[in-house]
Amino acid sequence: MIISMKKHATREEFETVTRQVNHxxxxxxxxxxxxxxxxxxxxVGDVTACMESIEALPQVEHVVRISAPYKFVSREFRKEKTRxxxxxxxxxxxxxxxxxxxxxxxxxxxxxxxAEGVAKAGAKLLRGGAFKPRTSPYDFQGMEEEGLKLxxxxxxxTGLAIVTEVMSDRDVDLVAHYADMLxxxxxxxxxxxxxxxxxxxxxxxxxxxxxxxxxxELLMSAEYIVAHGNPEVILCERGIRTFETITRNTxxxxxxxxxxxxxxxPVILDPSHATGxxxxxxxxxxxxxxxxxxxxIVEVHPAPEKAISDGAQSLDIxxxxxxxxxxxxxVELWKQTRMEVAxxxx
Ligand code: PEP
Ligand code: MN
Numbered sequence: 376m377i378i379s380m381k382k383h384a385t386r387e388e389f390e391t392v393t394r395q396v397n398h399x400x401x402x403x404x405x406x407x408x409x410x411x412x413x414x415x416x417x418x419v420g421d422v423t424a425c426m427e428s429i430e431a432l433p434q435v436e437h438v439v440r441i442s443a444p445y446k447f448v449s450r451e452f453r454k455e456k457t458r459x460x461x462x463x464x465x466x467x468x469x470x471x472x473x474x475x476x477x478x479x480x481x482x483x484x485x486x487x488x489x490a491e492g493v494a495k496a497g498a499k500l501l502r503g504g505a506f507k508p509r510t511s512p513y514d515f516q517g518m519e520e521e522g523l524k525l526x527x528x529x530x531x532x533t534g535l536a537i538v539t540e541v542m543s544d545r546d547v548d549l550v551a552h553y554a555d556m557l558x559x560x561x562x563x564x565x566x567x568x569x570x571x572x573x574x575x576x577x578x579x580x581x582x583x584x585x586x587x588x589x590x591x592e593l594l595m596s597a598e599y600i601v602a603h604g605n606p607e608v609i610l611c612e613r614g615i616r617t618f619e620t621i622t623r624n625t626x627x628x629x630x631x632x633x634x635x636x637x638x639x640x641p642v643i644l645d646p647s648h649a650t651g652x653x654x655x656x657x658x659x660x661x662x663x664x665x666x667x668x669x670x671x672i673v674e675v676h677p678a679p680e681k682a683i684s685d686g687a688q689s690l691d692i693x694x695x696x697x698x699x700x701x702x703x704x705x706v707e708l709w710k711q712t713r714m715e716v717a718x719x720x721x
Contacts, residue, residue, distance in 0.1 A: 514684070
């Protein structure tokens, strides 16, 4: 059950509601939104009696019964899509947002050339890992804080907002200091200590689907972040592990419309990790636009053949610019569809 308090409800009024909820044997979990406090209620008990009693309290705006185990992120909780603002760019609104950049930050020249190239081609955010989750302990692990500083330089040079990965709860404050959005990689989707630490980081989160995680598990991980106080979450389909070996992962393209039915959170597609092959990236980008994603995150490197990580799936600047150009008519159709959906909903 979700209880939405009236605007400007006081702490005392919130506590009255909490007492009433506890009286019926339930527990509360509150999140403070920009305008109002929303209370998630969990437990087992007489739902109807509890709802009726709470609805009668004067400080309560409305009460909704939610059946999904992920409450705050479910469509039942909120019908309209959440708009996540990342340094002036809105994801989940009426703009299709492309994030691009190298897998890892490698040097000042590499990240500046990447940033300038992707900005010119129309990307709104710069990606690049300073903390890298690598399968082998012998592989490049990232430039860490030095890499974050280079990302900041690239932001100053181009105006692009920064999205970069944080791997440990210990580093959340450090990464949040430099980044506009924190990325949680596939391997950390169920690092619950990390998810909890994101609740108060003051930055939007890009949550990538785990390699072997279901859509429901992805939503439960998003619920962790929201329940701990941060409603600004963007989900990312990046391919899952199957028996197929032609592609690095299997892109679960249907997860995008499925998520759009189940949650109000924005959903983007990562065609680079989904395929592992640069030749397949443009086709998947078109698919992402057509199927109703809110944006893309694409790996782009000024010299992919020299990349320290994920070169085979990275586009060079020319290929990325061409792809962005070819995507334009699809994005136009996407915009029209968004407008029609907005008109139908109003
Ligand atoms: C990445 O974005 O470079 C990355 C490591 O992605 P994922 O966590 O999806 O594997
Ligand atoms: Mn990568």
